[in-house]
Amino acid sequence: MRTKEACLQELKTKGIRLTRSRKALISFLVAAHAPRAIPEIQTSFQKEGIVFHKTTLYRELEFLINEGIVKEVIVSGEKRYYELVGxxxxxxxxxxxxxxxxxxxxxxxxxxxxxxxxxxxxxxxxxxxxxxxxxxxxxx
Amino acid sequence: MRTKEACLQELKTKGIRLTRSRKALISFLVAAHAPRAIPEIQTSFQKEGIVFHKTTLYRELEFLINEGIVKEVIVSGEKRYYELVGxxxxxxxxxxxxxxxxxxxxxxxxxxxxxxxxxxxxxxxxxxxxxxxxxxxxxx
DNA sequence: TGACAAATGCAACTAAGTTGCGTTAAGATG
DNA sequence: CATCTTAACGCAACTTAGTTGCATTTGTCA
Missing domain, CATH: 3.30.1490.190 (Ferric-uptake regulator, C-terminal dimerisarion domain)
Known part of the structure; x- marks a missing residue:
């Protein structure tokens, strides 16, 4: 099981910035232990008073996929789901x-x-x- | 392998109308031998000069699913795919x-x-x- | 051929996802 | 700590898949 700290350290070592949204997303997906879709992530953040523009979330997930931290999961036909690589x-x-x-x-x-x-x-x-x-x- | 005629006969026996879109959809899916999404079906029909409103196609596929002729296939994250039950x-x-x-x-x-x-x-x-x-x- | 329900088309809508561009901020350097 | 560079961000405006209500058309059977 991958920890939040391990993921962040991995990115830092690669010289990647640890931004607000990046940390929040990784933290969220580590806790989820299951695939989540962007609309779900957005509303979940809102409940905690954290607000990110949807564009940011889409771009950030794409970035984390390219870094091999996150993968897209093919589950159902309406939304795209994402989870930590493991x-x-x-x-x-x-x-x-x-x-x-x-x-x-x-x-x-x-x-x-x-x-x-x-x-x-x-x-x-x-x-x-x-x-x-x-x-x-x-x-x- | 299910034939077009067999499908149409099955519907007729149940007392279901054989409409223009119903026949076209079944004919298309029999020939396809693979899952197809509605936007694909629509453009494919257009090339043959056949035009159906997208609402009709969505409703017709839903109908055929309820009749057990067609099933939704879970394949990728952007569109919904449909194929003949077999x-x-x-x-x-x-x-x-x-x-x-x-x-x-x-x-x-x-x-x-x-x-x-x-x-x-x-x-x-x-x-x-x-x-x-x-x-x-x-x-x- | 006429009646009636089923099927159709249309307009207007929601929701997911994308793109270009100007602005902000992470973090490295001095 | 101030400054600089560029990655990351937010916004507006867009595209595309899918939905709903309602008026009109059409398949089928008597």
Whole structure:
């Protein structure tokens, strides 16, 4: 599990400025432990009295993706979700409340990826696996 | 593989009207063999001289989803993709040209889904597995 | 062919995301 | 601590996906 301090130190070492929005975003994503979309991040900040222009958030996330700190997660069709880069994992998505959670397990998709390369000429760079259903709360 | 005629017959049997847009959409999706987004469908129709208002397309796809003919596919973060309901399968998504293709194989995610239910109380209703990378054309 | 509901088109809207540009501030240097 | 440079920021104005209410049209069946 990546800490906020480790992320900030990593950026500082690279000679990258530690700005208000940069620190706030990393802090937020470290605490989240799950993918978050920009509109969610914005309202969450507002509740704490922190205000950033949406342009800033979009640009900052793009920056952190290029630095390898954050990755875009492909989850649903309406918004883009972001999370800290870390151990390879997948997600559960509740179809009722929209809650997204990380799940970690060892899957073996290598044979499939090799078959795709040999049979279709498709070079796999990454994969995403999501489970859709009802979370503990919504199931009742 | 579902044919256009079979789909139309199925609807007719249910007493559903075979309208201009309904027939055009089914015909398009049968030919596509892969997920398509509404903006793509719209421009594709325009090239053939067929014009439908976007509202009609959104409503028609929603209708066909309720009838079990079409399903929404969760692929990328910007648009919603739709395809004909058929054999359970997954997708390859080219990160360069955006091309999406169906791939069919037998995976066994049941143990994972059972573990999710027992350990986290998450009831899986469906899953989605996508491979991102470079297609035969873009790889070069 | 006429009736009626289903389907359609339109206008007007919301919400996510993007771009150009002038201003601000992080942090390095003296 | 003051100054300088440039990365980062905020704003306005924009594009595009998707939605809603309502009046009009059209498929189908009697």
């Amino acid at each position: 151990e390879h994992h997948h997600h559960t998505v509740c179809l009722s409340c929209g809650d997204i959670r990380d799940i970690v397990f060892r899957e073996n998709l290598l044979p499939i990826e090799q078959a795709l390369s040999q049979e279709d000429g498709f070079q796999v760079l990454e994969h995403s696996l999501e489970f859709f259903g009802l979370c503990r709360m919504c199931k009742i | 054999e359970h399968h997954h997708h390859t998504v080219c990160l360069s040209c955006g091309d999406i293709r169906d791939i069919v194989f037998r995976e066994n995610l049941l143990p994972i889904e059972q573990a999710l239910s027992q350990e986290d109380g998450f009831q899986v209703l469906e899953h989605s597995l996508e491979f991102f990378g470079l297609c035969r054309m873009c790889k070069i």
